[in-house]
Amino acid sequence: xxxxxxxxxxxxxxxxxxxxxxxxxxxxxxxxxxxxxxxxxxxxxxxxxxxxxxxxxxxxxxxxxxxxxxxxxxxxxxxxxxxxxxxxxxxxxxxxxxxxxxxxxxxxxxxxxxxxxxxxxxxxxxxxxxxxxxxxxxxxxxxxxxxxxxxxxxxxxxxxxxxxxxxxxxxxxxxxxxxxxxxxxxxxxxxxxxxxxxxxxxxxxxxxxxxxxxxxxxxxxxxxxxxxxxxxxxxxxxxxxxxxxxxxxxxxxxxxxxxxxxxxxxxxxxxxxxxxxxxxxxxxxxxxxxxxxxxxxxxxxxxxxxxxxxxxxxxxxxxxxxxxxxxxxxxxxxxxxxxxxxxxxxxxxxxxxxxxxxxxxxxxxxxxxxxxxxxxxxxxxxxxxxxxxxxxxxxxxxxxxxxxxxxxxxxxxxxxxxxxxxxxxxxxxxxxxxxxxxxxxxxxxxxxxxxxxxxxxxxxxxxxxxxxxxxxxxxxxxxxxxxxxxxxxxxxxxxxxxxxxxxxxxxxxxxxxxxxxxxxxxxxxxxxxxxxx
Numbered sequence: 001x002x003x004x005x006x007x008x009x010x011x012x013x014x015x016x017x018x019x020x021x022x023x024x025x026x027x028x029x030x031x032x033x034x035x036x037x038x039x040x041x042x043x044x045x046x047x048x049x050x051x052x053x054x055x056x057x058x059x060x061x062x063x064x065x066x067x068x069x070x071x072x073x074x075x076x077x078x079x080x081x082x083x084x085x086x087x088x089x090x091x092x093x094x095x096x097x098x099x100x101x102x103x104x105x106x107x108x109x110x111x112x113x114x115x116x117x118x119x120x121x122x123x124x125x126x127x128x129x130x131x132x133x134x135x136x137x138x139x140x141x142x143x144x145x146x147x148x149x150x151x152x153x154x155x156x157x158x159x160x161x162x163x164x165x166x167x168x169x170x171x172x173x174x175x176x177x178x179x180x181x182x183x184x185x186x187x188x189x190x191x192x193x194x195x196x197x198x199x200x201x202x203x204x205x206x207x208x209x210x211x212x213x214x215x216x217x218x219x220x221x222x223x224x225x226x227x228x229x230x231x232x233x234x235x236x237x238x239x240x241x242x243x244x245x246x247x248x249x250x251x252x253x254x255x256x257x258x259x260x261x262x263x264x265x266x267x268x269x270x271x272x273x274x275x276x277x278x279x280x281x282x283x284x285x286x287x288x289x290x291x292x293x294x295x296x297x298x299x300x301x302x303x304x305x306x307x308x309x310x311x312x313x314x315x316x317x318x319x320x321x322x323x324x325x326x327x328x329x330x331x332x333x334x335x336x337x338x339x340x341x342x343x344x345x346x347x348x349x350x351x352x353x354x355x356x357x358x359x360x361x362x363x364x365x366x367x368x369x370x371x372x373x374x375x376x377x378x379x380x381x382x383x384x385x386x387x388x389x390x391x392x393x394x395x396x397x398x399x400x401x402x403x404x405x406x407x408x409x410x411x412x413x414x415x416x417x418x419x420x421x422x423x424x425x426x427x428x429x430x431x432x433x434x435x436x437x438x439x440x441x442x443x444x445x446x447x448x449x450x451x452x453x454x455x456x457x458x459x460x461x462x463x464x465x466x467x468x469x470x471x472x473x474x475x476x477x478x479x480x481x482x483x484x485x486x487x488x489x490x491x492x493x494x495x496x497x498x499x500x501x502x503x504x505x506x507x508x509x510x511x512x513x514x515x516x517x518x519x520x521x522x523x524x525x526x527x528x529x530x531x532x533x
Contacts, residue, residue, distance in 0.1 A: 001140045002053045012038050014051035015060075015139040030061065030084055030139060052139035061085030061136040064114070064146045068107075069134040072116060074098075074155035077131070080492060083414075085136040088491060091125045094195055094501070095161040096301045098122070103156035107149050113141045114149045118157060120316070124297050125159065126195070126498035130491060132157055160301040162196030165227040168220030169200050172208040172242070174233035185231055185285045191505050192293065196300040201225055208233045213246030221250075221272055227299060228277040235282050236268050243279045244268055252277060256307045260314035264291020269305060276305075287505040289319055334480055336457045338432035339383075342376035342449070343423035344369070344404070346439040347389025347412035357391050358520055359439050360398055363530065367398035368520065369439040376437060377402040379449040383428050386439075387419045388412075395439075417490035424484050435478040442529070443515025444476060452478050455510045462508035464500055467516035473500070473509060474516030 006014065016031045022040050031037070033051070041049060054060065059067070062082035069079045069087035076092045091097070099121045108115055118132040125131055169189065171182050186203060193199065202220060206212035213230065220228055232243050239257050247254060252272035257279075259267045268279025276299050284292035294313065298305050346359055346369045359369035366374075369386075376384045384404040388395045389412025396406050409422040420436065427434060435452060437444060448467060456465045456478050463480035466473045477496070479487060486499050500507055520526045 001055055001058050001138060001142075003051075003138070005048050005050050006053070008038060008041050008046050008049050011049055011051050011053075014053045017050040017052060017139070020046070020049070054140045055142075057143045058140040059143050059146050060140050061138065062087075064136040064141045065134045067146055068114065068116060068136070068149050068153060069132075071150040072132065072134065072153045072155070072157045074158035076159035076161055077157060085139070087134045088130050089132040089134070089157065090494070091127055091129050091131050091159045091498075093159055093161045094126050095124075095159040096122050096297055096303065097125055097131050098158045098160050098303075100156035103153055107152040107156075110148055110152060111141070111145050113138050114145060116153060122294070122298065124195075124293075124502060126501035128494050129498035129502075130489070130494070131159070160303055162198075162297075162300045163302050164197035164199070165193070165300060166201045166225050167193060167198055167227045167229060168217075168223065168225030169203040169229050169231070170213055170216045170220065171203060171205045171231045172213060172233045173205055174208050177233040181285070182231075188285060188287050188505075189229065191287060192296060193300070194504060195501065198227070198300060208242055210242050210245040210249055213243060214249035217246065217250040217252070217272055217277070221275060226275055228272060228275055229296075230268070230277065230279045231285070232279065235266050236279055237266070244270065247272060247277055247279075255305070256310050259291050259295075259310045259317075261291030261294065261317035261319065263288075263319060264294070264317075267291050267295060267310075269295065269310070291317070291319075334432060334456070334460055334463070336460075338457065338480075339428075339430055340381050340433045340435060340453050340456070340478070341383035341385060341427055341431045342379075342381050342435050342437055343420070343427075344372045344376060344384070344386045344399075344437045344439055345416060345419045345423070346372075346395045346399070347387050347392075347409045347419045347422075348416070348439075349390040349413065356523075357394070358526065360391070360394055361520075361526060363442050363520075363526075368442060369395055370399050370402070371442040372437045372439050372444060373399040373402045373404055375444055375446045375449050376435070377404065378446040379453065381435075381449070381453070383431060385423055385426055387423045387426075389419065415492035415494075417492055417494065420490060421488050424488060431481065433478055433480045434484075435476050437476040438519060440519045440521065441475060441515065442520070443513075443518040445515065448512045448515055449476070451510050451512060452476065455508050456480075459508050461506070463506040464503060465508045465510060466500065467512045468509040469512065469514055469516045471509075471511075472517070474512075475519075 019029045020027045065085050065087040066082045078090050078092050080088045116134045204216040230243050236243050244254050247270040255269040257268050263283035264281050266281040270277040283290040360367050386404045386406050387409050389409045392408050407426040409419045411418040452465050465478040
């Protein structure tokens with residue numbers, strides 16, 4: 001590939017290096033120049049342009065990225081459409097991301113032109129989450145390098161899917177441990193198991209004595225448990241303490257005691273007739289992430305955990321001070337005075353509606369998009385922000401009576417995620433949470449918004465609040481600012497369901513009725529709603 005300035009008249013078939021305005025439209029970077037493009041550029045006075053001229057045997061950036069991404073897929077992964085030399089890979093099921101780090105490093109060292117980036121190894125992901133991205137930096141790459149990259153990255157990434165487990169729980173008693181604490185411990189464990197579909201088939205509470213724990217383990221084994229979890233009333237402080245002794249008395253063995261992860265140092269891992277046994281550290285009574293989660297998730301994904309795996313967790317194993325995590329070990333929740341904003345998404349082309357822009361259709365005497373803006377404005381939020389895109393001036397005029405802040409998203413055609421990013425970037429700096437509202441949901445009222453905001457303020461440990469109807473989540477959704485960075489990473493129209501799925505312990509659902517599910521995407525849906533109201 002040759003890159004640089006060229007006489008415009010000689011550039012037909014070349015790749016445009018920089019976006020260029022031409023006759024009221026934009027020829028984007030990476031566009032392959034046609035004869036009509038060349039004539040238009042010359043007519044507009046562009047005698048010279050910067051282009052990339054592909055050599056024989058070169059593979060264009062989109063094709064190269066797609067080939068690398070497809071080669072990397074080792075199971076339960078999907079890809080999106082190539083765009084500007086990038087192809088993203090998404091999880092197709094809930095589970096753990098498995099990465100062949102040696103292969104990834106080797107591919108990235110073939111040539112600076114070819115790259116692949118992933119989430120951390122063993123990251124817990126929900127279906128739909130982006131887990132990796134293949135990016136080709138120049139406009140093309142030699143076929144020989146692409147073939148080398150394909151061979152190097154072959155099946156290097158996969159999702160190990162969670163498998164529902166039948167969990168047997170043994171909890172020991174001492175005088176200082178309240179039954180309510182034991183009840184809460186079980187609820188927290190059930191939350192951790194929910195993503196995998198696993199259930200606790202039985203809980204046996206016994207005195208903190210090795211013999212009683214051993215009997216309970218044998219009983220749960222015989223009842224069909226395929227994962228055993230122990231919560232001791234007293235922490236395990238030695239390899240020969242009560243819980244490890246109980247595993248051995250039951251006929252099992254100890255795989256490893258202790259781990260280089262804090263919180264989670266006192267984790268115990270054993271085996272009873274092929275059934276994994278986890279002695280949970282005390283921190284596992286809390287929903288906050290700790291070393292117990294890392295081992296539990298691997299077992300739920302049917303991955304073997306060896307002493308070498310555990311001892312290899314030290315780098316990155318200090319969890320208590322990581323500020324980017326949604327919930328720190330000692331971090332307080334949000335306060336009742338937290339300022340809440342509304343972001344109303346009004347940028348879409350409403351392609352399913354046909355030629356009309358649904359957001360401008362009259363519903364109950366005002367444009368459809370005005371219903372969401374009115375609900376947010378009447379709720380008295382700290383800021384109401386409308387994101388425009390398609391027919392921006394008309395949408396802005398439709399909501400002008402409510403005087404919201406308006407920000408334009410020039411990339412609206414690339415999906416809803418671009419509008420979410422545009423809205424978040426335009427929030428006032430003192431906003432602590434944002435409720436993201438769709439512009440086509442007239443059933444969302446001032447009362448809906450108030451109920452969601454009230455639930456957020458009354459529950460300081462809840463960082464995500466969703467509207468629901470009869471137990472099924474819908475819209476709108478309120479997000480604490482701690483998730484803004486995650487929302488900024490969304491792409492296309494994938495949405496944020498995976499973020500909710502991965503943080504269930506931080507989610508509050510508010511029953512608001514059918515309005516949580518009514519969105520008007522088609523002429524038929526619009527006519528039906530008008531008829532019903």
